[in-house]
Amino acid sequence: QQQxxxxxxxxxxxxxxxxxxxxxxxxxxxDYFPWYQQFPGKGPALxxxxxxxxxxxxxxxxxxxxxxxxxxxxxHIMDSQPxxxxxxxxxxxxxxxxxxxGPGTRLSVLP
Amino acid sequence: xxxxxQSPTHLIKTRGQQVTLRCSPISGHxxxxxYQQVLGQGPQFIFQYYEKEERGRGxxxxxFSARQFPNYSSELNVNALLLGDSALYLCASSPRGEVNQPQxxxxxxxxxxx
Numbered sequence: 001q002q003q004x005x006x007x008x009x010x011x012x013x014x015x016x017x018x019x020x021x022x023x024x025x026x027x028x029x030x031d032y033f034p035w036y037q038q039f040p041g042k043g044p045a046l047x048x049x050x051x052x053x054x055x056x057x058x059x060x061x062x063x064x065x066x067x068x069x070x071x072x073x074x075x076h077i078m079d080s081q082p083x084x085x086x087x088x089x090x091x092x093x094x095x096x097x098x099x100x101x102g103p104g105t106r107l108s109v110l111p
Numbered sequence: 112x113x114x115x116x117q118s119p120t121h122l123i124k125t126r127g128q129q130v131t132l133r134c135s136p137i138s139g140h141x142x143x144x145x146y147q148q149v150l151g152q153g154p155q156f157i158f159q160y161y162e163k164e165e166r167g168r169g170x171x172x173x174x175f176s177a178r179q180f181p182n183y184s185s186e187l188n189v190n191a192l193l194l195g196d197s198a199l200y201l202c203a204s205s206p207r208g209e210v211n212q213p214q215x216x217x218x219x220x221x222x223x224x225x
């Protein structure tokens with residue numbers, strides 16, 4: 001019940017494409033859902049986050065879509081660039097504590 | 112402003128030894144969390160501290176312990192090291208560790224057990 005499932009495991013898109021990464025959770029007590037981007041040798045960096053009372057949130061080229069009834073949320077990257085090539089993690093927490101991370105999606109954006 | 116800083120950046124130990132990892136949070140942040148990230152996997156939550164009190168503990172053995180100091184810096188200690196403890200250990204800080212407060216990560220300590 002504490003798991004966060006993430007798919008796909010890896011993703012390859014052309015420059016300008018819109019990669020979509022999906023996550024699903026079981027614990028309905030989760031109330032905060034962030035997405036992180038991680039480059040090799042670096043720690044995860046927060047991209048965007050959403051609360052379950054909002055169905056969509058946009059920040060720059062990044063959009064989170066949230067489906068509370070299905071217990072699913074997804075990350076869309078608009079106009080993807082080669083510099084977006086990284087590993088992306090979804091996460092969930094309850095009251096800002098004990099974050100649970102998905103297994104990650106390795107994204108490659110081809111020039 | 113300085114981000115979350117962790118030391119050392121790399122560490123090599125042998126089985127059975129003990130290790131101490133250090134973390135300095137972003138200035139003004141009072142909550143620190145520790146994570147273990149095995150190669151190719153997502154970070155796994157180990158501990159969260161706020162105002163020097165343990166607020167949360169993940170599913171790790173008692174060989175793992177941590178503490179937070181009055182200046183909000185933190186140490187993670189691991190005793191009786193096993194080969195499986197080889198991982199990137201990440202520290203994250205947030206203002207108060209409450210909902211809507213993002214966690215900011217350091218670049219981690221890469222621990223290798225021989």
